[in-house]
Amino acid sequence: MYYIGVMSGTSLDGIDVAITEFSSNGSFQLIAANTYSFPDELHRKIKRLIIEAHSSLHELGCIDIALGQLIGNSINHLLIEHNILNSDVMAIGSHGQTIFHYPINDTPFSHQIGNANVIAELTGITTIADFRQRDIAAGGQGAPLVPAFHKALFSSDTEDRVIINIGGISNISYLPASAEQPVLGFDTGPGNTLLDHWVNVQLGRTFDAYGKWAATGKISEQLLSTLLNETYFTKSIPKSTGRELFNPSWLDSMLSEFSANLAAEDVQATLVELTAQSIAKHIHKYTPNSKTIFICGGGAHNTYLLSRLQEILEPKRITTTEDLGLHPDWVEASAFAWLAYRTINKKPGNLPSVTGAEHSVVLGAIYPA
Ligand SMILES: Nc1ncnc2c1ncn2[C@@H]1O[C@H](COP(=O)(O)OP(=O)(O)O)[C@@H](O)[C@H]1O
């Protein structure tokens, strides 16, 4: 039977849909995948909702439904393209679009939208959504959830492995070879989100392809150390973050002291360095003995970022999850197919050592076909 995973992260670059197959012996196969971009108006509205945190309840309701429609239609499109019947799909795991992630204080929450009733209705497939909330109810951060999938798919009993997912935000999974040692996983800080913002403001591009523009700049050590002073980087684990912290206002407040003396490309180079160094600091602190670092997420395409990581982390080796048999673009969406598979089989989807939850729980709400 097939399971479908759907993911749309903080980058808002589109909705990733992965059709996967899990067999009863636990083996996993990616059958097909694609990214579906947001129509311009919906993209603008979601951005307004997330970045400016300005929307009426009416608009929030409309965006929730429109996203559900886009996700449902995208799934149907991919299934038709690959001649797979909807009735052959056991379940869809839809992460949804995070509009607010606030896993702290007395009333922690993480809210995702993209109406799952609409997805189930449009596809006729059982849909699972709201994966993060039960983990939070059990005392966890609700994030990151992908390390459990990384463990299932990528761990080895002969070598420690580190997976870094560089989406809008970056997260790490540390998969020790020894079963006695717990898997660790947390957000290391920004991934592409500040890079996308800065190149958009300066050059009007949605992202800096291959980091080519950043590579023309000069890293400002002064700006870098100011950025690295952010307390999130030294906060103890478990921890998770999002655009609620690493957003344009955060960057502007840091830049206000420097921008007069810095060329725009120097800022971009420094932001790449911030992503690379914040990832590297966490690798050194939590996984000092790791030898190979496997990158996934859109950041795997940023050649300049990868070269910075390689230089900073020498003699560790930087490669991508392609080496482990899964293309870096489809790891996160595949993770939500796996989480759906876990939920349907009444198996826990969270790792308490990662999210900080008091116990493991079956995640998600089920919207039957
Ligand atoms: N060719 C490329 N060069 C540099 N960066 C890229 C490239 N392709 C994708 N990206 C980056 O990856 C981001 C999308 O990554 P993704 O893993 O989908 O993040 P998210 O989970 O936040 O949606 C884009 O916004 C862009 O910054």
Ligand SMILES: [Mg+2]
């Ligand atoms: Mg994406």
